[in-house]
Amino acid sequence: MKDLRLERDVQTSTNKIEARKVQVYYGTNHALKDVDVDILDKTVTAFIGPSGCGKSTFLRCLNRMNDTVASARVEGIITLEGENIYDARVDPVQLRAKIGMVFQKPNPFPKSIYDNVAYGPKIHGLTRNKAELDEVVEGCLRKAALWNEVKDRLQSPGTGLSGGQQQRLCIARAIATSPEVLLMDEPCSALDPIATAQVEELIDELRSQFSVVIVTHSMQQAARVSQKTAFFHLGHLVEYGETGTIFTNPKDPRTESYITGRIG
Amino acid sequence: MTAIDPTGAAGPSSGVTGHSLFAPDQRTNARNASEKRFRAYGVVAITLALLALLWLLISIFSAGLPAFRQTFIEIPVTLDAAVLDKAGHGDPKEMASVTTIGYGKQIAKALAEEVKAKGVDAGTLTDKEIGEMVSEDSAANLRNMVLANPKLLGTTVQFQALANGRIDGYFKGRVTMETAARDKNTSPEKLMLADKLRAAGVVVMKFNPGFLTMTDASDKRPEAAGLGVAIIGSLYMMFVVLCLALPIGVAASVYLEEFAPKNRWTDLIEVNIANLAAVPSIVYGILGLGIFINIGGLPRSAPIVGGLVLTLMTLPRIIIPTRAALKAVPPSIRDAALGVGASKLQTVTHHVLPLAMPGVLTGTIIGLAQALGETAPLLLIGMVAFVKDFPGAPPSGLFDPSSALPVQIYNWTQRGDPGFVERASGAIIVLLAFLIVMNTAAIILRRKYERRW
């Protein structure tokens, strides 16, 4: 496996998402405190930290998935290209088409492989006819490095694929709405090492078109795939910076403890 | 150019990307509208279901509540010893030769005298017609009263006679002057007299405890019909069901959940129990008729047969929740007991069953409540017969003919006199009251002892 750290090339691109003073409450529990983050375009950003540190919570704030949890309350400002996504005029439905999401466990719908990928374009009305849709589906499956494995059985159910294939199908499904940002919540935690390697390689390729935010439990994975890393601890964003710097020369003692395996 | 370039190189022209989030496009508006409609369907469906419930309850209660109030005629009746005890010995056996007709005449006479005494204008009504305003059943009540206490002979008692069903119906709005004019059992004159008597305080309307204690009455006397036999019969059947279904159901559940090997045979038993819970109840009636009555020779209309049939019907409905309650007890408790050397049976009886007991009892009460309201199987085993006498004390009383609440309701709906609709609805209120008590008990039990592991 090639070590991506060696050829790390952080582009000095524009900020895609800016988060300022984000607070999240679950009922009376203050789960996330004063988080400020700038997420760059065409970059892989990794969120690391021990379980329950708020990294998944923050990820779910970025496309307002926390709206679906009745007890959750979000404060602060998160902007996508300068527009506050928590503004009253913003429809989360439209927002989520721009900021796609891939989940921890592969969750293909109980439909055919084709219909899984076509789901997003269909509900958002992105294509004008069947031929266009076919093209989108093929393009996304190719980008997800799944096309060659499934091109002969597009009509068989997506639940019949292996775990790694299912997760790549979910990635294909997520990029079919051509989002600008792709959020991934521990996308490899339910996969074996070989499938993990395939997905990681895919993530690196996706960087050329999307801004990718990945939550991961594995520091090695963060080191392998990301250019920027944010370390969360007990609801605080402790440290955020170049992945290389975080792993080799952390400023905060808590980050160092975590990276060297003393906490978490 | 396609809406999305499959290579992703160029920006799509669609309304999703490259578009301000603050300006929702048409398609999103349409989708949000459809979202609102879909939510509204759900609200409408729930509203319809709840309105149906409300409609049902209002309809039954408005028709049934009047059954708890009854019109009485309060008059002093002189018990003429010369008429009622011709031999003059005060011996109840001899007095029994005077039938209810003899007593009826006494009441009629007393009422006619009362009308005159109060100075009420009876119009063109004859004394006989005035007498018809009293329920025919009152004579039997008076007779029983005298036979039970012969010393009353020769005295004047303040007697509370049931008014005839039409008079009662008039005060409850069921009978009007127009319908009375076409009715050979009453007449507008009688209703007018009833009005005057009510003003004079002779005719009164008040709570009628007899509805719960009296026996059934014949077709023409809805005013005298009560639920006494039906309530006793239902209680007897519930007693049988409780005594049989609870132990058998618990034993079967314990075996299936704790001891049975998992093989095709127990799988079959399991499917079989699930199916039995969904077999139409009337099929259990056919079973009761075929097995308990035709082959077993048990008597028709008897609470024991009803109880047995309802037991078989209730068993699967007890077994299913009981097994769920047993399953909910965590294996660690079994391991702990087995670990200190208890036998498997001791483990179950000392530890698992007591912990599962609230669930078992809740299931049993709900099963009993269902059995209490069940009608169809009881029709087939003859419980629909007209029963005028209370059954004896158990256990032999379990073999006496009896009625049951739901069957009594059905029976009354088949009668011609509209007064029985009120009785049937009233009986439903009684039935629902029992069910509410049972279900509340089940809910309290569940709330109080519910345990999550």
Add this chain to the structure above:
Amino acid sequence: MSLGLLCLLLLALAVLGYVLGQRKAISSAGGDIRKLHSLPNFYGSITALSVIVPTAALLVVWLFAEGFVIQSNALSHILPADVPADSSMNLVMADVTRLAAGLATLAGQGADVAALAKDPVALKTALGGAGVAMGHDPNPSMIAAAQAVESTAWLSRLLLTVLALALGVAGAAWGLSRIKPEFRARNETERVAMGLLIAASLIAVLTTVGIVLSLFSETVHFFQLYPASQFFFSASWNPKFGGGSDLGIWPLVWGTLYVSVISLIVAVPIGLLSAIYLAEYASKSVRSVVKPLIEILAGIPTIVYGLFALITVGPLLRDFIAQPMGWGNSASSVMTAGLVMGIMVIPFVSSLSDDIINAVPQSLRDGSLGLGATPSETIRQVVIPAALPGIVGAVLLAASRAIGETMIVVLGAGAAAKLSLNPFEAMTTVTVKIVSQLTGDTEFNSPETLVAFALGLTLFTLTLCLNIVALVIVRKYREQYE
């Protein structure tokens, strides 16, 4: 001796056995219970069980056989000539039973029963005096039969009492004789207890066997009297109690299906949409109020719905829809029964669908919402397709419930067997006809009565198939997401 007293005596014997067994075990160990194989109460239990199990078995078998023996004994006294032309064996036997009871009452009042038995006329007067009404004048063979009933019953009870008590004492003695310190009382008790547990779980199987046997035997009997081809293929139902009836099942099946379909048309949309709203949209507090309220509908006895159809819905539909539109004049109709049954079925659809929708994994919803689908798109395109097998199972169970429902159709649908399309006409169903053919004084040798068993078998088979298909579907569905 009365049955209750006998049971009490046997119970007392069992308690005595328990105490004695415990004592004997302790004394056999010289007062040191550590020398016993099992705890003393197991020695007591096994002794008590050796009283209870055999005597209880004897009681049940005896009581069951007794009725049969008495009946056949009495029947042997009645000659075919004794059955009046306008009556039947069953009615005569009912009179015999009443006569037997009357004779017992008379004997209790000190009358000379032997003399009365020789004089039917005097007997009838005497019976009338004792408050026993007879359908027919008692003739000599009936009196003989009644006396046989009485004497057999008396003899049977006496024998039972003696035998049961003897068996109880013998059981106790045998149980006590086995008690020694090394006797494995616990294992023995548990073996018996296990046998009882197995017997209890077999009752469910026996119930099914009983249902099938009782339906099947009488159905065979029916087809001996009435051609099966007519039953299955005739389109007319017209029973005449003088014979020459048409007993075709189709009008009844048609009515049943028509009512059931209407009820499902009412219940499935309302039940399913309510379930969806409660599972996906409603807040916790709304759910905790509305769900139990809807489930009240399932707890209301069907007779209540029947009365509701009879006094409220039926007249309403007739006065405001059927009569103004000229569609019919009957308050009881397919529409009345179907509508009310639909209300009854709502909670069956909604509770089961609610469970099933809740079993759909949250990850599927997240996946769809994360792609920017609205909740309703998620429900319609992801949740419902995923839950579909389970929902189909729920609807099938509801259909089975509707087909087997009796009281609502008895009171709401009417009694006329018709093959008509007009839902405002009165029609009848399989269950209504089972009730009407089997209530009242019935005799079990005319096709008009026995047809009820063939109808019952049809109903049982139909609902069995629906239930099993539904149960299998729901079970498979649950396993899929467990």
